[in-house]
Amino acid sequence: xxIQEAMxxxxxxxxxxxAAKYDVACxxxxxxxxxxxxxxxNTVGAGICHSFSxxxxxxxxxxxxxxxxxxxxxxxxxxxRSNDVVRTAFTPDxxxxxxxxxxxRNFIEGLFLSSGILYTADYTMELIYQTLxxxxxxHHFNGYIHVKAIPGASPELIDRIGFLADRMSVNLExxxxxGLRTLAPGKTRDKILVPMxxxxxxxxxxxxxxxxxxxxxxRLASYGMSNSPQHPGRNVWVPQDNPGQRNFVPAxxxxxxxxxxxxxxxxxxxxxxxxxxxxxxxxxxxxxxxxRVNDDSNLPALPGGPPLLREHRLYQADWLLRFxxxxxxxxxxxxxxxxxxxxxxxxxxxxxxxxLFPVEINKADYYTLLKVPGLGVKSAKRIAAARRxxxxxxxxxxxxxxxxxxxxxxxxxxxxxxxxxxxxxxYITNQLxxxxxxxxxxIEHHSSYRQLSLFDDYKVTAPVTSADRQAVVSGAL
Amino acid sequence: MTVFICKEQxxxxxxxxxxxxxxxxxxxxxxxxxxxxxxxxxxxxxxxETCAKKAAKVTDSIRNRLTEDIYELVYKAxxxxxxxxxDRIYRFLIYAFHIGSRVTDMLQIPAVFEIFQINxxxxxxxxHMQGFTRFSQMEEGVLLxxxxxKNDLTALLANHFADRLxxxxxxxxxxxxxxxxxxxxxxxxxxxxxxxxxxxNRLQKATDENEYELLWKTFCESIAIRERSxxxxxxxxxxxxxxxxxxxxx
Numbered sequence: 001x002x003i004q005e006a007m008x009x010x011x012x013x014x015x016x017x018x019a020a021k022y023d024v025a026c027x028x029x030x031x032x033x034x035x036x037x038x039x040x041x042n043t044v045g046a047g048i049c050h051s052f053s054x055x056x057x058x059x060x061x062x063x064x065x066x067x068x069x070x071x072x073x074x075x076x077x078x079x080x081r082s083n084d085v086v087r088t089a090f091t092p093d094x095x096x097x098x099x100x101x102x103x104x105r106n107f108i109e110g111l112f113l114s115s116g117i118l119y120t121a122d123y124t125m126e127l128i129y130q131t132l133x134x135x136x137x138x139h140h141f142n143g144y145i146h147v148k149a150i151p152g153a154s155p156e157l158i159d160r161i162g163f164l165a166d167r168m169s170v171n172l173e174x175x176x177x178x179g180l181r182t183l184a185p186g187k188t189r190d191k192i193l194v195p196m197x198x199x200x201x202x203x204x205x206x207x208x209x210x211x212x213x214x215x216x217x218x219r220l221a222s223y224g225m226s227n228s229p230q231h232p233g234r235n236v237w238v239p240q241d242n243p244g245q246r247n248f249v250p251a252x253x254x255x256x257x258x259x260x261x262x263x264x265x266x267x268x269x270x271x272x273x274x275x276x277x278x279x280x281x282x283x284x285x286x287x288x289x290x291x292r293v294n295d296d297s298n299l300p301a302l303p304g305g306p307p308l309l310r311e312h313r314l315y316q317a318d319w320l321l322r323f324x325x326x327x328x329x330x331x332x333x334x335x336x337x338x339x340x341x342x343x344x345x346x347x348x349x350x351x352x353x354x355x356l357f358p359v360e361i362n363k364a365d366y367y368t369l370l371k372v373p374g375l376g377v378k379s380a381k382r383i384a385a386a387r388r389x390x391x392x393x394x395x396x397x398x399x400x401x402x403x404x405x406x407x408x409x410x411x412x413x414x415x416x417x418x419x420x421x422x423x424x425x426x427y428i429t430n431q432l433x434x435x436x437x438x439x440x441x442x443i444e445h446h447s448s449y450r451q452l453s454l455f456d457d458y459k460v461t462a463p464v465t466s467a468d469r470q471a472v473v474s475g476a477l
Numbered sequence: 478m479t480v481f482i483c484k485e486q487x488x489x490x491x492x493x494x495x496x497x498x499x500x501x502x503x504x505x506x507x508x509x510x511x512x513x514x515x516x517x518x519x520x521x522x523x524x525x526e527t528c529a530k531k532a533a534k535v536t537d538s539i540r541n542r543l544t545e546d547i548y549e550l551v552y553k554a555x556x557x558x559x560x561x562x563x564d565r566i567y568r569f570l571i572y573a574f575h576i577g578s579r580v581t582d583m584l585q586i587p588a589v590f591e592i593f594q595i596n597x598x599x600x601x602x603x604x605h606m607q608g609f610t611r612f613s614q615m616e617e618g619v620l621l622x623x624x625x626x627k628n629d630l631t632a633l634l635a636n637h638f639a640d641r642l643x644x645x646x647x648x649x650x651x652x653x654x655x656x657x658x659x660x661x662x663x664x665x666x667x668x669x670x671x672x673x674x675x676x677x678n679r680l681q682k683a684t685d686e687n688e689y690e691l692l693w694k695t696f697c698e699s700i701a702i703r704e705r706s707x708x709x710x711x712x713x714x715x716x717x718x719x720x721x722x723x724x725x726x727x
Contacts, residue, residue, distance in 0.1 A: 009692070010691065010692055010695055013692055013695055013696055013699075014695050014696075014699045015699075017695075017696050017699045017700050018699040018700075020700075021699070021700045021701070021702055022702070034640060035640040035641060035643045037643060038644075039644070040641075040642065040643075040644060040645070041641055041642075042640050042641050044607075048604070048607050048608040049608045049714070050608040050609070051608070051609070051697060051715065051723065051725055052710075052711045052714040052715040053697055053700050053701035053711070054698075054701040054706050054707075054708060054711055055701045055702045055703075055705040055706050055707050055710075055711070056705075056707040056708075056709075056710025056711045056713070056714060057701075057702075057705075058714065059697060059700060060608075062696070063700060098692070101689050102689070102692075102693065104612065104614075104620060104642065104645060105611060105612045105613060105614070105620070105689060105693075105724070106608075106610050106611055106612050106622070106638075106641075106642075107611070107689075107693050107724070109608075289705070291702060291704045291705070305704055305705075306704050306705055308705065382582075382584065385582035386582050386583065386584050386585060388582065389579060389582055389583040389585070390583065390585050392585065396584065396585050399584055399585075399590050400584055
């Protein structure tokens with residue numbers, strides 16, 4: 001394979017960012033780190049979006065591959081060995097210059113560095129390590145760095161990189177081992193989980209060291225996975241006391257799954273995500289709607305484009321797992337393995353559990369409030385704070401940011417519902433779907449807006465009679 | 478009704494609040510207004526003179542008798558785009574001094590809700606501007622960032638960038654309010670009024686930005702997935718009003 005070295009940096013950037021665009025990364029749920037006073041940059045825990053590309057996804061990091069040369073032949077990947085695409089590679093210095101210059105101009109929040117596998121996993125990881133080392137130590141870059149751990153790389157290398165990066169991720173790619181076998185012949189489930197486990201243990205060891213040294217662990221983000229309201233927070237170490245010393249993967253690790261490339265159902269996806277959150281302490285699981293870039297008989301044809309609605313539902317469910325105290329088994333089951341197209345997972349769950357509703361806003365505890373459709377983490381917190389100072393009514397709820405359109409069917413204020421309605425699954429479903437359907441339409445048919453028409457949408461085909469004409473002219477409609 | 482007319486800056490607003498409060502006419506009988514409003518009959522109009530001492534008295538009593546959180550709320554409200562912000566802050570402070578620090582949770586009270594809403598609007602724009610501000614390099618490596626936010630965010634953004642780009646020389650210039658935050662590498666930043674001809678001349682000077690602007694545009698184009706193209710979503714996340722200031726949309 002020929003690696004083109006004599007390319008301009010612009011050509012390289014074009015090729016290697018194009019190759020990296022299917023990877024999902026986000027700086028949110030990250031880490032707060034103040035500027036050091038000796039280098040460039042800081043990080044913000046909530047993440048900052050710097051721009052949005054034409055597909056509406058945020059551009060936060062300089063997302064590039066180190067090289068798009070690869071020894072593997074994964075069926076879904078544009079850079080697979082058997083594809084005839086122009087191959088190139090950055091040098092560590094080029095990556096450093098790009099990152100520093102983009103960061104100074106506030107184009108980016110940091111660097112996302114992934115790579116195809118050049119010769120061996122170790123060789124590639126060593127190059128990535130070189131890049132990160134120069135960026136951190138020669139250029140004194142203190143911004144955010146997200147780096148891919150390559151399955152099969154030596155533990156010692158991953159360890160060294162972990163102390164330079166903010167977040168590491170290993171792509172799970174496909175939720176089942178079987179799917180991996182068909183589409184990614186070079187990879188196995190075990191090979192992927194090894195570095196993931198290593199990063200997890202590295203973070204845990206660091207937390208232990210920190211605690212033994214008399215440190216204090218701050219709780220961030222109410223993480224309700226344990227389903228025990230007493231322990232909602234996950235321990236997140238906030239490195240503020242020793243800014244000079246670097247920490248091991250302070251922003252945690254993430255992973256990514258491709259949605260719709262293999263026949264797995266939503267239930268399997270969510271179960272895998274839940275297991276990753278529980279057993280591997282992941283910060284984020286990203287879902288990436290499958291885009292058919294290669295013509296391969298093993299890949300599904302997608303006549304309707306990438307499964308964006310399915311990806312959207314999975315993200316909604318992911319939030320329910322991480323912030324709302326839901327469990328995968330509550331949302332879906334073997335009998336109902338896929339999400340409702342018309343309703344979001346929380347509404348869908350609530351409609352199947354009407355015996356728990358309506359909820360009294362002025363009395364219900366925080367965790368019950370979180371389960372009401374139309375109420376989010378922010379509005380539930382605001383309600384919990386505001387009702388301590390006085391009784392809340394529906395007008396107040398609107399001010400607090402509750403989506404009453406959905407919430408009215410599930411709540412009461414001082415014992416009264418907003419309007420009389422039947423607490424009946426079918427009735428409420430109909431009411432909710434009216435509002436929801438437009439959104440589904442938006443997601444599936446983006447960029448093709450048009451006004452509803454009686455004749456096209458409702459098939460009103462009665463011909464215009466002369467009596468109609470006269471009625472219009474005389475104004476007697 | 479006695480109407481106190483105060484100017485737009487934060488200190489002017491504090492002085493307006495001081496004068497209105499200390500006039501002892503009763504909260505229901507005073508009102509704060511910005512300059513240039515239509516005048517009403519049967520109203521007594523007083524122009525408020527700004528003086529640092531009175532402003533300091535107001536801020537000190539908010540910080541000492543209330544909390545830093547409340548001070549942050551009203552400070553941000555004073556920077557907001559809301560034309561009636563001076564009066565809204567006044568109404569809020571009446572409740573705040575009466576109820577104490579718990580007042581921030583009482584969104585049922587209209588005066589508190591107004592301040593909450595103003596803050597929400599400002600914070601959202603501030604979060605946007607943290608990401609959407611673009612710097613370009615002028616001669617001698619000075620970075621120039623032009624912004625045009627609806628709320629007066631220059632000071633807040635300058636704090637953000639002072640931590641982030643602490644070893645850079647940069648100027649953050651607000652095109653609508655003609656003021657700039659000027660930062661010197663390794664030191665702090667100061668706010669300057671940049672409406673003089675000399676400043677305008679300096680800000681007009683060409684920047685050497687072709688190389689990295691081109692690279693950035695290339696990146697922004699190649700990072701989008703064609704199959705997922707969704708301009709409506711892009712517009713929701715990045716409204717058009719920010720784009721004239723952003724490199725990738727030039």
